[in-house]
Amino acid sequence: MLYDIFVDPFVQMAAQPDFLLQVLWEGFVAGILYALIALGFVLIFKASGVFNFAQGIMVVFAALTLVGLHEHGVPAYLALILAIAVMGLLAYTVERVVMRPLVNQPEIILLMATIGMTYFLVGFGEFVFGGEPKSMITEELGLPTGSTAFQIGERGLLILQHIDIAAAVIAIIMVAGLGIFFNKTRIGRALRAVADDHQAALSVGISLNQIWAIVWFAAGIVALATGIMWGARSDVSFALEIIAFKALPVLILGGFTSIPGAIVGGLVIGFGEKIGEIYWGPLVGGGIESWLAYIIALIFLLFRPQGMFGERIIERV
């Protein structure tokens, strides 16, 4: 038993290095995708302290808008621009209809409001686009398809899907872009001020409403990117909504307010769950991936309760 737990997995890794590389690659891609989802949660939490329960359905809604418009004859790139516009409209509506009337309400009320939004968007999405899954317009958007295989050793093979490489590149560009936006622009600095203290930000003339609309719009664009990448891996359906909750352990690990935390947390969870499932999963009959991520996150919390990059809050009596 001890051998199976502490020795055999490493023997397997050494025996099939190409397979280990494949597992690490899949972990990296999964991590990047989890990080993208987590990013959407972080953006909104940073600005308003709201855990946006609707982030998952925003992923579905954004992707369905893109594919649905294309199905109705709109060229792919125009559909992409229109989908971004729809997410902008959604952000504006959320700010006017949900956030503004609930300003200064307890956070639990705002969470409930996002739960309500989730169910509204599910119903509205099904009403507009129907419940049938749709194929992502990967090629029409100019995203690469196919794969490249690398020979490793005599019999080894590492297969890289081009869409996965594209996902990694797009995620890195988005993170870099958001990093620059938040650190180098006036709106970004205003958002950080709002995140630190709403009332102090208001007192120096920062418009809370404007910031919220911008943040929800940014989260909408992240949702669209996430939807495109996940949709390309399977299809675009309402089942994708559930996948958004893969971001929860990432958030626990990386902290709810840190963009670098979302990225590093995503990668730790991505690598951790793949390696755990492949090399240790068979010991208990497999299927450990869905809860292993939470175990990793909870173990981490024992040592750093605020998450990897979360702010340490010390309140003195």
Add this chain to the structure above:
Amino acid sequence: MKTTLLATGLATAVIAGSFAVAPAQAEDSIYVPLFTYRTGPYAGSGIPIANGMEDYFAMLNERDGGIGGVKIDYDECETGYNTQKGVECYESVKAKNPVVITPYSTGITLQVIPKASVDRIPVLSMAYGLSAAAIGKTFPWIFNAPDTYWDGASAIIKDIARREGGLDGLKGKKIGYIFLDAGYGREPIPLLEDLAKKYGFEMTQYPVAGKEMQNQSSQWLNVRRDRPDYMIMWGWGAMNPTAVKEATKIRYSMDKFYGVWWSGGNDDAAAGGMAAKGFRTLNFNGVGKDYPVIQDIKKYVVDAGKSQVEPAKFADNLYNRGVYNAMLIAEGIRSAQEHSGKKVVTAEDVRNGLEVMNLDEKRIADMGMKDFMAPLKMSCEDHNGHGPLYIVEWDGKDWQKSGEWFEPMTDVVQPLLEAAADEYVKSNAPWPERDVPCAK
């Protein structure tokens, strides 16, 4: 004051309304509720089936004025493939005197099995649900024609054996089983384990949690490492297209990848495109439009603008499956009319009708279903029929029939079904004794 008046008015309207809807179905119609799912993660599989069922009944009403001159009053109850919602649907339609219940989910079926004999409503779980429910002696109110999941699993093993030169060829082979980790996906495991022991092959399981349906890369990495000679899938909803895509990603030999009949949606295989060429599933309904029954549906329903099906998806494999399911219900009613001598039949009549149902070549031809389906006969003892199946293969664009109809391994499956029915009785004691006479 205004508010009080409004509230009083509303309450009066609600009470009056509840009395207004209280009367049961019109006497010149037969009520058939259809449990469907057009929303949620399983809608991709649920929608074509719902369309197929609705359109078949619509066609019968339009073309023949119903069944035996009695209109079919059908409506859908949305379950979202959610067991709790399905049970709510069951409870809500009960008062409308349904003649048969079709749960369209193994989870819902398992919940309504104990209720059926109490409420005296037959349950038709067409090729899904509890395999042991085929034993009519134990489950007089449950029917699961034309094949159980255990028949399906045995048929796939039989086809693999054919390709390996006989059952002896299975010895030492490694067969992977990827499944939705729910009642549905777990159902054939006892049979597969039994066959693995009997024929000496190794079975490796790859469970996929419902919430991870679109995140299967770990399972397929395991498949790549284990290198099974064949893969079998029991998938549903978004699990199917994801699995097909992942299989192509690891360059698994698609002609060695089998799905049960519920993994055979057009969208399921199309997700893998040309790379999925060779992927195969079991089938018990015809594929394509070249059948008189499908043409009649087109003429009376689709072309008349009375269908919800998108033109491009008309007569897809799962749509035709829905047609087959509706046909079973309709034939149960027709058989009940003949058996009872009544036109407007009851649930008990339809239970009898299903028990004596005999769809022979002549009846199949009369229904416009020649080559669309195999003959099917049920009896007091056998509520399934264990009919022949065939394999369909994905050619990159559509499903094509591959090979001839063949029988599942009924001789192996039947004793196991009987043992499983006995086991069910023990673990659900006190299970009621059969209190309805055999229909003859």
